[in-house]
Amino acid sequence: MIDPDHNRLSIRRQCELVSISRASFYRQPASETAENLELMRVIDEAFMETPWYGSRQMMRHLRRQGWCVGRKRVRRLMRKIGLSPIYQAPKTSAPHPQHRIYPYLLRHLSIARPDQVWCADVTYIPMRRGFLYLVAIMDWFSRKVLAWRLSNTMDADFCVAALEEAIARHGRPDIFNTDQGSQFTSFAFTTTLKDAGIRISMDGRGRWMDNVFIERLWRSLKYECVFLNAFETGSEARSGIGSWIDYYNRRRLHSAFDGRTPDEVYATAEMTEQLAA
Incomplete structure (x- = not known):
C-alpha cells in the first residue's frame, strides 16, 4: 500500500x-x-x-x-513569452490593475558599491518540447547573480523564493529595482521587500534600458547556453543554466571591470567597504 x-x-x-x-x-x-x-x-x-x-x-x-x-x-x-518592445507604448507588459506601482528611484543616482541596488527580471527559456520561465536577482554594481529560479508558470511564487534566497545569503540592498510585471508588483513580492526594509523602485513602462544590465545577462545566457542546447526536462535546464551562471559569476571576465569577474568585484568592493568602516 x-x-x-x-x-x-x-x-x-x-x-x-x-x-x-x-x-x-x-x-x-x-x-x-x-x-x-x-x-x-x-x-x-x-x-x-x-x-x-x-x-x-x-x-x-x-x-x-x-x-x-x-x-x-x-x-x-x-x-x-513575456516580450514587449522597448518603445513607450500603451498596454505593453501591463501590470496587475490592483497592484501598486512604485516610482523609479535610480535616476541620477550614483551606484558605487555592492548591495546598494539589486534588480530582477523574468525571461522565457525555450526547451525541446515546451518552455520555462527564469527569474534572476542581480547586484547592480558588480553584475553578480545572487539567486535564480525556474518555473513553468508566470506566477509570483518562484520570484519570491529567489528573493528570499538572495536576502538569506547576501543580506539586503538599499534599493530593489524591477519592471512593472505583475510578479514584482504582487503583494507577496513587495511585502517581502518592505519587511526587509528595502526601498522599492520600478521602471517606467516600456523602459527596458532602466534595467539594462539584467537584459544584457539574458542576452549572454541565451546565446552562450540556452540557444546552444535543446533542454529536454526541467532538471536538464536547471543543471545547464546553473552551470552557466556559476561560470558567469566566477570565471567570465568583464571588460567594464578591467577583466575581473562579478564574484571578484562583489567581494573586493565589500571588503574595501568593511575596511573603510
Missing part, C-alpha cells in the same frame, strides 16, 4: 530539485503545437537582436524568414 505522506514528500523533493513551487508542479500550462514552440524560439532569438520590434514588425521579419504568420498569432506568442 502506498503511503500518501511519502508520496507528498516525494513530490516536494522533486519541486525542490527543479526549483518550482508545488502549485506549479500540479498545474500544467496550456500546450502549444510543435510549430508554435519553434516559432516562439525564433521570435525570442530575433527579439534579442531587435528589442524594439512590436508584433507588426516581428510579423514582417518572420515572413521574410519564410514563416506564414499573421499579426494576431505573433502578438499572442510574444505575450506568452
Whole structure:
C-alpha cells in the first residue's frame, strides 16, 4: 500500500530539485503545437537582436524568414513569452490593475558599491518540447547573480523564493529595482521587500534600458547556453543554466571591470567597504 505522506514528500523533493513551487508542479500550462514552440524560439532569438520590434514588425521579419504568420498569432506568442518592445507604448507588459506601482528611484543616482541596488527580471527559456520561465536577482554594481529560479508558470511564487534566497545569503540592498510585471508588483513580492526594509523602485513602462544590465545577462545566457542546447526536462535546464551562471559569476571576465569577474568585484568592493568602516 502506498503511503500518501511519502508520496507528498516525494513530490516536494522533486519541486525542490527543479526549483518550482508545488502549485506549479500540479498545474500544467496550456500546450502549444510543435510549430508554435519553434516559432516562439525564433521570435525570442530575433527579439534579442531587435528589442524594439512590436508584433507588426516581428510579423514582417518572420515572413521574410519564410514563416506564414499573421499579426494576431505573433502578438499572442510574444505575450506568452513575456516580450514587449522597448518603445513607450500603451498596454505593453501591463501590470496587475490592483497592484501598486512604485516610482523609479535610480535616476541620477550614483551606484558605487555592492548591495546598494539589486534588480530582477523574468525571461522565457525555450526547451525541446515546451518552455520555462527564469527569474534572476542581480547586484547592480558588480553584475553578480545572487539567486535564480525556474518555473513553468508566470506566477509570483518562484520570484519570491529567489528573493528570499538572495536576502538569506547576501543580506539586503538599499534599493530593489524591477519592471512593472505583475510578479514584482504582487503583494507577496513587495511585502517581502518592505519587511526587509528595502526601498522599492520600478521602471517606467516600456523602459527596458532602466534595467539594462539584467537584459544584457539574458542576452549572454541565451546565446552562450540556452540557444546552444535543446533542454529536454526541467532538471536538464536547471543543471545547464546553473552551470552557466556559476561560470558567469566566477570565471567570465568583464571588460567594464578591467577583466575581473562579478564574484571578484562583489567581494573586493565589500571588503574595501568593511575596511573603510
